[in-house]
Amino acid sequence: MSLLVITIISLCAIGVVAAIILYVASKKFHVIEDPRIDKVEEALPAANCGGCGFPGCRAFAEATVKADDLGDLYCPVGGSDTMAKVASILGQEVEDKKRQIAVLRCNGACEHRPKTNIYDGATSCSVASLTYGGDTGCEYGCLGMGECVDACNFNAMYMDESTGLPVVIEDNCVACNACVEACPKDLLELRNVGPKSRRIFVSCRNEAKGAIAKKSCEVACIGCSKCFKECKFDAITIANNLAYIDDDKCVLCRKCVPVCPTNAIHELNFPPRREPRKDKAPAKPKIENIEKPIVLKKPKEEVKDNQSTNDIKKEE
Amino acid sequence: MLKTFSLGGIHPPENKLSARKGLKDLPLPKMVTIPVSQHIGAPAKILVKRGEEVKVGQLIAESAGFISANIYASVSGKVKKIDQVVDASGYRKESIVISVEGDEWLDTIDRSDILNKTIELSPQEIIDKVAEAGIVGLGGATFPAHVKLMVPPGKKAEVLIVNGVECEPYLTSDHQLMLERGEQVIVGVQIVLKALGIDKAIIGIENNKEDAIKHLRMITKNHPNIKICPLKVQYPQGGEKQLIKATIDKEVPSGALPIEVGAVVQNVATIFAIYEAVQKNKPLISRIVTVTGKSFSNPSNWRCRIGIPISHLIEQAGGLPEDTEKVISGGPMMGKALTNLDAPITKGTSGVLLIRSLEARRKEMQNCIRCCKCVRVCPMGLEPYLLMQLTERNYHDRLEKEDVMDCIECGSCSYTCPSYRPLLDYIRIGKKDVGQIMRSRKK
Amino acid sequence: MNQFVISPSPHIHSGDSVQKNMYRVLFALIPAFLVSALFFGWDTWIVTAIAVLGCVITEYVIQVYLMKVPTTIMDGSALLTGVLLAFNLPGNLAWWIILLGAIFAIAVGKMSFGGLGSNVFNPALVGRVFLLISFPAQMTSWPRPKMFNWTDVDAGTGATPLELVKQASKEGNVDQFTDSVGMIFNMISGDVGGSLGEVSALALIVGGAYLIWKKVITWHIPVAILGTVIVFTSILYFYDPTRYVDPFFHVFSGGLMLGTIFMATDYATSPMTYKGMIIYGVGIGVITVLIRVFGSYPEGVSFAILIMNAVTPLINVYMKPQRFAQPLKTV
Known part of the structure; x- marks a missing residue:
């Protein structure tokens, strides 16, 4: 019995002493912080x-x-x-900033960009880019080892197995810039989300001359300046054989998209065009494939797409 | 006991297949590609235009700054175009493409093989000549040679250390140079000594090149100030800091240059190029390249003009073996794998190594078993396993504390790792990131 | 044009592998195994087989069904853990106890940390200490060596030399062991009671020499441990020879040789630098002697190694290898 009593008393004593120490410490080392x-x-x-x-x-x-x-x-x-x-x-004021989203500026999927060598180093984009230009002819393009996906904390990216390119999931992306910093090729860019999430951008970073760019990748921007001539809003600039669309100036008129000879200009989340394009390049349907996961926001459209494909099948 | 450096080091199989194969001149191809950035530092500024006729030894791109180098036409002919060409770095670089027509040299160049021992130029003139000739470190680092010859104020050079170590497996170009051009190398050493205003030189040679040691000892019989120092075979003895430790037993502090301990280090091939520039007025337009490989029919050493495509060299020497899966510019430990055989031979190309498909691939990476073999072999006393972990996690401040910037990228850690971990791959990234942070802090 | 393989340098590899290292250690254990088989007969084979099977199967099951990763049982590390565990057990242990020890060693000692290389404690010792604490009676009844007399099933049990010394130390007549050259000889050859692998110091030293020759281990840890044990026990011996036995007895008795050469040098659980290894070795030596001489257990090598295993991460943080040169002082 006495053992029990001693135990209880000693435990209580320890508790009281510890409490006093903690109290003194919290008072003594108190840091005054702005509430x-x-x-x-x-x-x-x-x-x-x-x-x-x-x-x-x-x-x-x-x-x-x-x-x-x-x-x-x-x-x-x-x-x-x-x-x-x-x-x-x-008690301050702040301007409204436009919401932004990460956009991948490379469309060098496996079928557009033939491999020219076999990479055998550590599975890391930064290691590969420090070693050489990449396993295709294009030294500006995506290396496909997913360092951006690893950097994303919001589950907003995944690697598309069929294209070998990362995909941004629109709903999850918070434009935290992590992927932009992770990419050693500087392929990701934060762009304005745009009205109804509609965006137009040049999906290429290839600064090589037109012929070289085209040879290494079917869908590379060759710096032909056709889009530059088409744009009436000064939104497009051409530098180092590469076109760039300024998203603050772009009014989403979509006129630059069809003139691009290599389909390097992408439009996202637009309704389908009324007239089918005359020169239907092989790359176009593939681009749609890539962006399907992004169209998650509008299930209606997807249903439509499915219906139309079903219809075609029936017709066949 | 032979001298060597004290910390770490490995001894990979030497495989010097092309040893003692005499130097041959490589026939000229139809076209050469001369990149304007073959050295560390700013790319040279192009002086020629498309369609212009050039002669051998004509300046075609001029040095664009203190750390930069002149580039000379290595062949005569017409400038076909100025274009971006993939070189050994795996990236496109601005290059001058010349279509070869005949072999016309500038008259000012002395093309005879006569040994010229009398040094007429003054120290400053020698340094100017070296800078003008576009000579860079030919061991592979390609650092402009004249910069090393200019001792910064407040420092004093005491000894010239000549690097004839050639510690990379397979490569034999320096070995062959010492055997066939020993006299010229020794005159070159005297030229550099004069330029530096000192009187003591040590030539470090690994013990697997006994004939070279004997040959140079014979030549230097009457030069007591030039010492031949045989070294135990150990990689990476050719590293500047390791060589200084091995020959004069001094340690260059972290982040400092060899001049801090009074040493100036030059490669034998660089010394030979300095001889040719100073005594023969011949700029750096050719170098010795070893072409070798286990399944290659004719491992050999060639005198190649700068800018010749590597494919031409392989073809002339014996043809690309069927089972080649990897082609390396340089040695197997520090060389760069090539994507494209049309890449040109540049000032830094010490060898071309063809690796069979058997040995081309890395094995799959396994868990680190903490065997500490990487720590044991690191010649800089670093902990590669830890540096790799920290790089993977992006702990840049810890990386800096663990002296990641001291890494000389010799590859001993990756070579020795029983779990096939790509230690150096990651350490390079860590080095790059920390270097950027340190530079941004200085600003 | 054929496509070339591209990778960063270096482009060659030493050819060393985890497997090679593990199988070299196993090879080095063969002499000890043979001596053990000589003295304990079929028991050695049976105990080793059960422990090895237990370890390998446990690792396989955990990797394939729980972690769902490619299995690494072929690298020999589970095999090695099994053999080392068996070497730490008495020959007459019931099969289910051995199996329990093997499962515990791999499941808790190794795989719960993430597998090879991530474990903090030596798995074989985790298994052994688990059994020692759970089944103290079975784990400390040592069969007498029955050289060339394998059919004799009831050879009976006997105490280990360390147990005898512990007993004598309490009575203050330890000096009876000091002059017995025969006992030291028996301990070197292995004709003493004890767990399977630890009995023959000579066979273990042969294995250790092979490992150092093949550069699987370095001399630092074994020398530090043995040196510390010799110095520490010499001091005690000269202080009072009637209560403390001589250093040679300590070095050759019990699990010290096995622990020093094969368990303390385990890659994953020992420090990464030479300086760290020396500190680690000295720590093991001191704790071993403290437990042997002043503790209630007659033997303390396994506890000493486990304690120092726990300290290893701390040693790794503070003990850096000698750098090439001191950094340049700011001018």
């Missing part, structure tokens, strides 16, 4: 992705509280809504 940091942190999405350029949401919250102007600080995951909340907590 607004906690409030801002609460408003943030707590993804801790680092997309804002700070290590975690807490660090971002501290930075916003310290900053005089929120202009340079932006949480890509939360977007403008979150930034508005943060601004209201801090």
Whole structure:
């Protein structure tokens, strides 16, 4: 019995001593923090992705509280809504920024870009790009080892086995910039989501001369400037044999898409064209295949697509 | 006991198949491709236009900065085009393509084989001549040679160390050069000594080249200031820091140049090129290339003009064996695998190695069993297993603390790993990332 | 044009492999196995077979059905764990106890950490210590060696030399062992009681010499352990020869040789640098002697190794290899 009593008493004593130590320590080492940091942190999405350029949401919250102007600080995951909340907590104002999304600027799927050698090094895009130009003739294109997919914390990317290219899942992408930084070839770009998620971009980064680019990849941009001439809004620039569409200037008129001789200009989430294109290049249907997973947002359209294919089958 | 460096090191099978095969001049092809960026530093600026006639030894691209090098036409003919061509690095580089017509040399170049021992130029003139001739380190690093000859203020050169180690398996170009052009090399050593204003030179040669050691000892009988130092066969003895440790037992501190311990290191092939530039007025337009391989019919050493396609060399030497699956520019430990045999021979191409399909592929990577063999063989005393792990996890600050920048990329760790882990592949990435961070911090 | 294979340098490999290292260690264990078979007869074969089968099958089942990864049983590491476990068991152990030990060694000691290379503790020792604590009676009844007398089933059991010394130490008459040259000779040749593999110091040293010659292990760990044991026990011996037995007895008795050469040098659980290895070895030596002399167990090598295994990650963090040169001081 006495053993039990001693045990209980000694345990209680230890508890009391520990509590006193903890109390003293918490008072003595108390750090006075701006209470607004906690409030801002609460408003943030707590993804801790680092997309804002700070290590975690807490660090971002501290930075916003310290900053005089929120202009340079932006949480890509939360977007403008979150930034508005943060601004209201801090009594500041913030401009509306357009929501962005990651876009892959390479369409060098296996069938468009023949392999010229066999890579046998470590399975890592950065190792391969440090070693040489890549296992196809195009030294600017995707290496297909999925470092961007590994970098994505939001399950917004996967490797398409049939094309060997990564695919961005539109619904999950928060534009945190992780994949953009991971890609050693600088193929991913954050672009404006656009109205109804409609986007037009040049899906190529090949800066080689037209003939070389075309030889190494069927769907490469050859820098022919046909799109440049077509565009009436100054949205297209040509530099280093490569066209680039400025997404702030582009009005999504789609006129540049059909003029591209190599189908390097992609349009996403547009309704099908009324007139079928005359020069139906072989690459076009394949592009649709690649983007099917992206069209998740609009199940109706997908159904339509399926119906039409079914119809064709029936007709046959 | 033969001298060698103290830490780590490996001894891969030497496979010097082409040893003691006499030098031959490679016949000229129809076309040569001369990249303008064959050295470390800024690419040279092109001086010729399409359709222009050039002669052998004519300057066609000029050095674009302090760390850069002149480029000379290695053949005579017409500039066919200026284009982007894939070179040994696996990337397209600006190159000058010349279609060969005859073999006309500039008159100023002395083409005779007569040994010219009298050094007439002053030290500064020698350095200018070396810079003008576009000479770079021919051991493979391709660092402009004249930069090394200019001792920075506050430092003092004490000894010239000549690198005749050739520790890479298979390669024999330096060995053959020492055998056939020993006298010229020794005159070259004297030229460099004069340029540096010092009087002591050590030629480090690995013990597997006994005939070269004997030959050079005979020539240097009357030159007590030039010492021949036989070294135990050990890779990577040809590394600058390792060679200095082996020959004069001094350690170059991390992040410092050899001049910190009073040493200047030059490769024997570079020394020979300096001889030709200073005594014969001949710029760097050719080099010695070993072409070898286990199934190759004729492993041999060739004097090749810069810019000749590697495919031409292989064809002239014996033809590409059927079972070749990998072609390497350089040695098997540090060379680069080629995607394309039309890549040109450049200033840094010390050999062309054809690897059979049996040995071409790596084996599948397994778990690290923590056997610490990589730590044991690392000549810089690093922990490759740890550096690889940290790189995979992107722990850049830890990587910097673990001295990742000291890695000399010799490949001993990957060579020795029983789990076939691509240690060096990852360490290179870590080095690149940490280097970028360090540079951005300095700014 | 044929397509070439591209990889970063180096383009050649030493040809060394995990398998080669594991099979070399197994090869080095053959002399000890033969001596053991000589003294313990069929028991050696049976115990080893059960332990090996238990280990290999456990690893296979876990990898194929639980982890769903390609199996690595062919690399010989599970085989080695089985043999080492068997070498640490008495010859007359019931088959189900051996099997339990084998399953525990692989499942908990190795695979729960993620398989070969990730384990913190030596799996064979995890299995042995698990059995020692769970079945103390069975694990400490040692069959007498029955050289050339294999059919004699009831050879009976006897104490190990260390147990005898422990007993004598309490009575203060340890010096009776000091002069017995015969006993040391028996311990070197293996004609003593003990677990299967540990009895013959000579056979183990032969195996160790082979491993050092083949560069599978380095001398650092074995020398550090043996050196520490000799120094530490010499001090005790000269302090009071009636209570502490001489250093030679310690070196050649019990599992010290087996542990030093084959268990402490296990790749995954020992430090990565020479400096670290020395510290690790000294630690094992000190703890072994402390347990043997002052603890309640007569033998402490396996505990010592497990304790130092736990310290290894810490040693790895602080003990860096000697770098090529000191970094340049900021000018």
